[in-house]
Amino acid sequence: MRGRLPRLLAQAALVAGAVVFAYPFVWMALATLKPEAEISALNPLPSRWTAESYRLVFETIPLDRAFLNSVVVTGLVTTLALVFGSVTAYALARLRWRGREAAFGLILFTMMVPFLVLLIPLYTLVVGFGWTDSYAGLVVPFMMNATAVLILRQHFLSLPQGLIDAARIDGAGELRILFRIVWPLSVPALVTAGIIVFIGSWNEVLWPLLVVRDEAMMTMPQMVTLFAVGGGAESRLGPQLAAALLLALPVVAAYAAFQRRFVESLATTGLKG
Amino acid sequence: MPAELPTVDSAERVAYAEALGPTAGAAPPASVAAPRRAKRDWRGPLLAAPYFLHLAVFFGYPLVFALVLVFHRWDLVTPMEWVGLGNLGRLVADDLFARAMLNTGLFLLIHIPLQIVVALFFAELLNKRMPGQGFFRAIYFLPVVVSGVVVTILFAQLFAFDSGYVNRVLVALGGERVPWLVSPAWAMPAIALVATWKNVGLYVLLFLAGLQNIPAPLYEAAEVEGASRWQTWRLVTLPLLNPHMVTVVVLSTIGGFSLFVEPYVLTGGGPLNSTLSGLLYIYNQAFTFNHMGYAATLGLAFALLILVVVLVQRRVVEAEAT
Amino acid sequence: MRRAALLLLAVSASLAACDDGTPEPSPEASGPIVLTYWTSQNPQERAWADVLVAEWNAAHPDVQVEAQPIPAGQSSEEVLLAAVVAGTTPDLCSNIWPGVLNDFIRAGGVVALDGMPGFDSLMAARTPPELADRFVSADGRVYQLPWKTNPILMIYNADLFEEAGVARPPRTYSEYVAAAERITADTDGDGQTDRWMSARDIRPIWWQRYFDVYPLYLAASGGQTFFDASGDLAIDEDALREVYGFFQTLYQRGHLPLSTLQGNAFAQRRIASEFTGPWTAAWLVENAPDLRFDFAPVPVPDGFDGEPVTYGDYKNIAVFSSTEHPEAAWAFARFLVSPEADRLLLETTRQIPLRAGLLDDPALADFFETNPSMRRFAEQAPHTRGVDAVPSLTEVLDAVAQSYERAIYGAETPAEAVASAGERIRVIQEWAH
Structure with missing residues (x-):
């Protein structure tokens, strides 16, 4: 029943799947190193390697500055979402209080409302605070993240109560219990929630387009979108793809660094994103 | 806002508690029933306060604003004008919104089953614990982490009709070119393909988690009783995967309803409105035509629809399982 | 715990404080x-x-x-x-x-x-x-x-025109279609057309129509914009029908690809002409120095005579x-x-x-x-x-873009498409009042 042939077929299917998921990226990476005229050619390899597309990107837009902005914004959003998310999730999972269920329901409800509906009111609000062209405008509206709360709450529910009771008997406050005892036991969930928040924040385009006008404050996806879709690339394919690849690289690198933990925790606990 | 919340709350709480995976049901009762000490009562609200304060400002205020907009006409530049139920009347008579809803339905019909079948297929393969398993898991997840902007820039090229790489390969293999994004019949399936390609990695991992949680003795027992592989899968694997199935269906529904960037960049909603998604239509009403009141009406109607569909789905998937 | 709560507060406060992106100069400064x-x-x-x-x-x-x-x-x-x-x-x-x-x-x-x-x-x-x-x-x-x-004028590739035996840039719709007949070809013999008379972004995006429908409509109507001076709708329906019919013919015969070409097809010699502005010349001089090109007015309906107007x-x-x-x-x-x-x-x-x-x-x-x-x-x-400065401009143009799409896909005749555009615009204006 579990013969050699099915295993070979299965292995082949896995490889085929990997090709389907990875090849477009390989194609894109190679296309950015080709002369413009060859991009749509059947042969994915360039006849002559050239960094012309990248030169054009870096000549036209200050991507280094945008990269830094994105790192700051995404770093802050992720950190704050994890800290506040943990505190909230802990309150929802491990403390009993009136209105707790309603509070949790409210968080779930916020996930159902399309962001587009809230966009303009949110924008006028942020402008009212004077936060255009600032990190505050990019970070504060997103420093709380419902998905992070869901993931962390789910994990906190599974921890043994004895642990917490013991700490309480020792006189530890709830925040101390959370950060000293619960956090060390929650690394996979924190990594999962962190990566999910990180991906979402890193890839956000529409919001920075609205609140940031000053080129020195632009985030990387914003700048790449303006460049590729907004006319900076002037309908040349190579630079468009090069800018897109540069945008993908940091998030892929972050994913690669945490990949083992992340995939592991997602795969073993079945948490959702 | 407070009036309708309790129903949302209790139904969704159950929905998500189970949707979040098998551990939810298995959580030790003690964990939920923390010691009931009145003097600790204030700690929960206090810890949750920052989150809900933030929510009140950055979600509550915009939502109330949107509710106010439902009864107004507002073009952003001149003062709002009260129109009563005018926006609702317009919604009921709006053929294009109906079309956008139909398109979204069609998209979900292709996207969800495709997502489930593909994800189950690869999850089963990965569960066989073959060499390079970790590598494959990582690769399948790669499109999930990459920005939608990157994916659409990429697929605009790959799916181009005349010089796109996919059609080049098809022709080289002796096939015909496929009018991926330019025929009314193909455009939505093509977009569903892109969306599935981008998101399926997440669901592969979710199913894989489910498969790995199924105790081996159950399979051994089935084998002893002489069940065929198909029977085993149908009677053991599938029922035990149900919580994950719920998660996948709910998540891909919510994800599917938020279809926007793919049609926005790849097709602009065409050809012949075949890829006009709900969100794309709302976006156009809001930002192309500046009908903020009408767009808010559409958006809230859309949110309600998502809620109803998710609740119905849960009922159906659960009934299926029992 | 109190200390930690204060820390959280401090973090949010410091975030709020870092909003000094662009310092606004005060008059007294x-x-x-x-x-x-x-x-x-x-x-x-x-x-x-x-x-x-x-x-x-x-x-x-x-x-x-x-x-x-x-x-x-x-x-x-x-x-x-x-x-x-x-x-x-x-x-x-x-x-x-x-x-x-x-x-x-x-x-x-x-x-x-x-x-x-x-x-x-x-x-x-x-x-x-x-x-x-x-x-x-x-x-x-x-x-x-x-x-x-x-x-917006018609740019054309002088070499491709000469090779195909098109002596001078086409003036009228029939001349344009005749030239398209000669130029559109399968150059590498793989059974697929790979050179066209022209190509356009066919996505139904309203402002894309400034580079096909609108300039040709202005030329055909002798410069009649969509609205009159008092802001009322004043589309020259005959002219719009002519334009829709012209493009329908070109798309249905395959002289224009019914798809959006990626990259600069004109620079790559995949298309012989395009409706565009002078910025294209700037770009071509820099990026395709070997290309021989020139500009001519946009084509007009047969028998049209009068002042050449464009967008x-x-x-x-x-x-x-x-x-x-x-x-x-x-x-x-x-x-x-x-x-x-x-x-x-x-x-x-x-x-x-x-x-x-x-x-x-x-x-x-x-x-x-x-x-x-x-x-x-x-x-x-x-x-x-230019365009009319009226409140529902983009929505009217969107209605035109949608009806144009129905015409080039052959879902409606040019007359039906113009009529259905009028229908839609009436609904739009009803909503606006």
């Missing part, structure tokens, strides 16, 4: 006035703006200008409007499309310029007399300083009400349309400043000598129409 100036994202225009801003800043230590590019294309709409709603507009912007100006005026977002020092003499000296009264708004004031217009992509300068220094902003605006600035605009961006007597300017004689194609745009510039 001792430093120089700082003007924020929004320019286009287009690299050549940015280069032009950088030169002028540097020059200005060097000569005016008390009024310093800071240039910021605004996004072009699909994303510019929400960005500009969001800025107007929020009052975060710059001091001035040189990239105001007349179609959005109407919204800015109704919002009180722009300053009337006709009262500014030297306005009348500047307009009289610079603006071509044919166009002088086209910039007056409904209330009789002028809120825009006419800056440039890019007439002109007007971009004008506006001063926003949010400015604290309207006089300084106006002075800088005047600097942007000085004869030297206009010459520089023509030379570096190959776009057409809206200046009378361009062709007679001795300082530009050399330029037109070496760039004969630019002469065609300069000649055409006075014979252009």
Whole structure:
């Protein structure tokens, strides 16, 4: 029943799947190193390697500055979402209080409302605070993240109560219990929630387009979108793809660094994103 | 806002508690029933306060604003004008919104089953614990982490009709070119393909988690009783995967309803409105035509629809399982 | 625990404090006035703006200008409007499309310029007399300083035309279709067409129609825009039917691909002609130096005779009400349309400043000598129409884009498509009242 042939077929299917998921990226990476005229050619390899597309990107837009902005914004959003998310999730999972269920329901409800509906009111609000062209405008509206709360709450529910009771008997406050005892036991969930928040924040385009006008404050996806879709690339394919690849690289690198933990925790606990 | 919340709350709480995976049901009762000490009562609200304060400002205020907009006409530049139920009347008579809803339905019909079948297929393969398993898991997840902007820039090229790489390969293999994004019949399936390609990695991992949680003795027992592989899968694997199935269906529904960037960049909603998604239509009403009141009406109607569909789905998937 | 809670608070407070992205100069401040100036994202225009801003800043230590590019294309709409709603507009912007100006005026977002020092003499000296009264708004004031217009003409690849035996650029629809017949081909023999007469972005995006339907419609209708002077709908339905029929024929016969070509198909010689503005010439000279091309007027229906009119992509300068220094902003605006600035605009961006007597300017004689194609745009510039400044403009154009799509896909006849567009526009106008 579990013969050699099915295993070979299965292995082949896995490889085929990997090709389907990875090849477009390989194609894109190679296309950015080709002369413009060859991009749509059947042969994915360039006849002559050239960094012309990248030169054009870096000549036209200050991507280094945008990269830094994105790192700051995404770093802050992720950190704050994890800290506040943990505190909230802990309150929802491990403390009993009136209105707790309603509070949790409210968080779930916020996930159902399309962001587009809230966009303009949110924008006028942020402008009212004077936060255009600032990190505050990019970070504060997103420093709380419902998905992070869901993931962390789910994990906190599974921890043994004895642990917490013991700490309480020792006189530890709830925040101390959370950060000293619960956090060390929650690394996979924190990594999962962190990566999910990180991906979402890193890839956000529409919001920075609205609140940031000053080129020195632009985030990387914003700048790449303006460049590729907004006319900076002037309908040349190579630079468009090069800018897109540069945008993908940091998030892929972050994913690669945490990949083992992340995939592991997602795969073993079945948490959702 | 407070009036309708309790129903949302209790139904969704159950929905998500189970949707979040098998551990939810298995959580030790003690964990939920923390010691009931009145003097600790204030700690929960206090810890949750920052989150809900933030929510009140950055979600509550915009939502109330949107509710106010439902009864107004507002073009952003001149003062709002009260129109009563005018926006609702317009919604009921709006053929294009109906079309956008139909398109979204069609998209979900292709996207969800495709997502489930593909994800189950690869999850089963990965569960066989073959060499390079970790590598494959990582690769399948790669499109999930990459920005939608990157994916659409990429697929605009790959799916181009005349010089796109996919059609080049098809022709080289002796096939015909496929009018991926330019025929009314193909455009939505093509977009569903892109969306599935981008998101399926997440669901592969979710199913894989489910498969790995199924105790081996159950399979051994089935084998002893002489069940065929198909029977085993149908009677053991599938029922035990149900919580994950719920998660996948709910998540891909919510994800599917938020279809926007793919049609926005790849097709602009065409050809012949075949890829006009709900969100794309709302976006156009809001930002192309500046009908903020009408767009808010559409958006809230859309949110309600998502809620109803998710609740119905849960009922159906659960009934299926029992 | 209390300590930790305080820490959380402190973090949020410090976040709130770091909102000093662009310091707003207060009138009392001792430093120089700082003007924020929004320019286009287009690299050549940015280069032009950088030169002028540097020059200005060097000569005016008390009024310093800071240039910021605004996004072009699909994303510019929400960005500009969001800025107007929020009052975060710059001091001035040189990239105001007349179609959005109407919204800015109704919002009180722009300053009337006709009262500014030297306005009348500047307009009289610079603006071509044919166009002088086209910039007056409904209330009789002028809120825009006419800056440039890019007439849409037909560019063609001279080599491809010659090879196919097309002796001169087609003037009428039948000549165009006949030329398309000869040019559209499968050049590598794989059974698939790989060279076309032309190609367009076929996505149903309203502003894409400025590069196919609208210029041809203006030509066919003798310059009749979609709305009349009082803001009522006034589409010349016969002309629109002609245009739809023309494109339907081309698409149904495969002379234009019913798909959006990726990359610059004209530079890659995959298409022989295109409807476009002078910026294409600038781009081609730099990126495809071997390509032989020229420009000709857009085709007109058979038997049409009259003044050749086309769409002109007007971009004008506006001063926003949010400015604290309207006089300084106006002075800088005047600097942007000085004869030297206009010459520089023509030379570096190959776009057409809206200046009378361009062709007679001795300082530009050399330029037109070496760039004969630019002469065609300069000649055409006075014979252009822009868009109507009416509130439901984009929605009406969207209805046209949708009906045009039905025509080129063959889902409706040109007559049906024009009729259904009219139907949709009636519904739109009903909703608007």
